Amino acid sequence: MIAEPATDPLQLTGDGQLRNFLSIEGLPRSVLEQILDNAASFVDVGDRAIKKVPLLRGKTVVNLFFEASTRTRTTFELAAKRLSADVLNIDIARSATSKGESLMDMLRNLEAMASDMFVVRHADSGAPHYIARHATPEVAIINAGDGRHAHPTQAMLDMYTIRHYKGGFAGLKVAIIGDILHSRVARSQIHALNILGAEEVRVIGPRTLLPADIERLGVSVYHDLSQGLRDVDVVIALRLQKERMDSALLPSESEFFRLYGLNNERLRHAHPEAIIMHPGPINRGVEIASEVADGKRSVILHQVTFGIAVRMAVMSMCMSGRETEQRGRGGDHATAR
C-alpha cells in the first residue's frame, strides 16, 4: 500500500473538528462516527410537525452545482432548510461562469455576499479542494460530488444505512458492483468502510470498469459476480451510465446485466440477511432487477431518508468547527469579514 496522506488540514481544525467536508480519506474514525451519531439525532426531525431545528439560523448556504443533479441538490437544500439556514441555489449553467467569469471571481462575489457555506458539485475531481484552498476561511465547503474523486456525504449516508441495519462494521463483508472506474461514490465508500473497520470490501466488475491499482485502496477484486457475492452482508449496486456503452467499455446493457446485474438468483450467493443498496437513480434491468430493487432486502429508499439527516449532521458539524475556530482566533464570525 502506498502511504496514506497525513490528516488534511483543509478538512479538520487544529483541535480535530470538521471544518470542510471534502473527502472521507484522511479523516479519523472518530469524526466519521461522530457524523453517524449526530445524524441519528436528526433522523426524527423529518417526522415532526415543524421539521426544523435552529442550528444554522441566520446562516447562508449556497448550493454551487456546476453539474446538474436534482436529487443531491434537493437533499442538501432540504437539509439546510431543516437546520433553518437560508439557501441560495446557483444555476451555474446560466450563471456568469458561462459568460467567461472565472471560478475564482465567482467565489469572491459569493463570499462578498456573506455566504457561510458552499455545497459544491463539480465535474472535475479536486474542485472542492481547489475552492477550499482559495475561499476565505470563514466559508465552509462541503463536497457534493467531484468528478470521479469523492462523494463523501453519499458514502456517509450509506454508512449510516449499513450501521442502522447491521449494527456496526466489524466482521462485515461488503460488495460494490459495477462501474467503479467512474464512481466517486465507490471511492468514498471504500475509504469509509476501511476506516470504520469493515472486514472486507470487494469490488466486482469487468476490467474495463475497474481503475488501475484499485486493490491499493484496500479492496479485493472480483470479475465474477457469483464469487464476489459469496457470503457478503451488504451489496451495493452502482448506477451504470448508458454512455459507457458508446466508449467501448461494455458491449451492451444486456451482456452487462447477464454478467453483473443483480437478480434474486445471483443474490442466493450472498448472506441470507444481506441488504441491497444503490446510490440511485437506478436503471432497472441494467444493474439491478426490479425484483431486487423493490424486494424486501432492498433499503434503497431508506438511504434517501437517512441522507437528509447525514447532510444535516455534516453541515452542522462544519459550521460548529468553523465557529470554534473563529472564536479561537479571537474574533467572531461577523467581524472576521
Next chain:
Amino acid sequence: MQPRADLLIRKARVIDPASGRDEVADLLLEGGRLVRIGASLDAPGAELVDADGLWLLPGLVDTCVRLPEPGNHRTGSLHSETRAAAAGGITHLCATPDTDPVVDSTAVVRLIRERAMRAGFARVLPMAALTQGLAGQQLAELATLRDAGCIAVSNAGHRVQDALILKRSLEYAATFDLPVVFRPQDAALSSGGCAHEGPVATRLGLPGIPAVAETVDLARALLLVEATGVRAHFHQLSCAASVGLLRHAKAQGLNVTADVSIHHLLLDESAIEGFNSLCHISPPLRSRADRDALMQGVIDGTVDAISSQHIPLGGSAKLAPFPSTRPGISGLDTLLSLVLELVQRDQLPLRRALDAITAAPARCLGVSAGRLEEGRLASLCLLDPAATRLPGEDWLSAGRNSPWLDTELPGTVRLTVCEGKVTWLSD
C-alpha cells in the same frame, strides 16, 4: 549582449564532459573566442574573473523548450524566456515548432531568429514542423526550413496519425539528413487523461494516461525509423518501458537518441497529491519504478539528455481544479540547480549529469555546442556550486508555474557567455 571583452577566468574548476576535462585551470577569452585553457595564464588588459571555488562548464544546451513567440496571448516573450535561460547557464535552446502560427514557413523561422538575436541572451535553435500546420496531412517544406535555420523537424505533441504519411515524412527528412524529433503519445490512449494511470490517480479520481499511451507510439516510431533510416530523437520519455524500447533500438544500431525532463527524474506520481496542479505536466509524472528506470537510463546513457521541458504559463493556467489546469512547468530557471540536486543526492554521477545538459543534447541535435573548444567562440557558464538559491526572488521566466518556487536549491550561476558574449552576470 554585452560587447566582447577579453576575459581571463582564473582558477575555475573546469569540467567539460565532452573532452573528459576536470581540472582547476584558467581560461582566456579574446574577442569572445576561447583561446586557451591552461595553468597560470597571463593576459594584460583582460578583465579578470576570480573563479576560485567556482565550476566552469560548457554553456548548457536544452533540447526541449516551448517559447511563447510567435503566439496569441502567450505568457512572456522570447526576450523574457531567453533571459531566464541565460541566468540559468543555458546558452543554446531548441524550440518546439508548436507556436502560433506554427513553424512551417521561413517567415516564422526568420521572426524567431531575429527576435532571439535582438534579445541577445541565448542562441535559439528552432525546430520546424514536420507537417504543415502540424496537421499530419501534408509535408512541410523541410529543406527550405532547414536552409532558413531549423536544426530539426518535429510534429511536437501532434501525432501524425496516418502511418503512411509519417513514413513518407521520415523518408523525406532522411533525404536531407534532418533529425526528426518525436514526442511519443498515442492520442486515443491519452484522451481525456491528466495523470498517470496508477494508484494515485485512482485514489484522486483523476482520469488516467497509461504508460502504454507512450510506448505504443514509441514502438511505431522506432519501427518506421528503422525502415526509413532517419535520424531520430525522442522527447520527454516518461516510463520504464520506453527506456527498455530505446535500449533495444540502440542495441540494434538504430540512429536514435532521447531526452527526459528533469521533472520526471525528480518527481513521481505522488507529487500530484492534494491535486497539486503545479505538477500537472504532460506526459504525466509516473510511478517511482518508472522514475528509477529513467534515472538508470540516464546513468547508462540510454537516455542521452536531460531537458527543462520548459512551458511558461500565465497566472490563470493553474488556477482551476486539477483536470482543468494546463499542463506544464516553467523549467529554464531551475534546470541546472535541479540537475545539481540529483548529483548532491548521489543519484547521478557529476560528469554524466553535466554531459546530459551540455554535450549530449548538442550531439542529439547535431549542433556544435555544449563543449569547450579552443579557437571557437566561447559558450560557457560559471557556477557557484556551494551557493544555494531560493527560486522566486530571482525568477526571470514570465511563467511562474513551477513546483520549485520558494524551495531552496543548490547552485547559482555567476556568469554566462554565449558565443563570445556575456549574457548573464550576477550581482
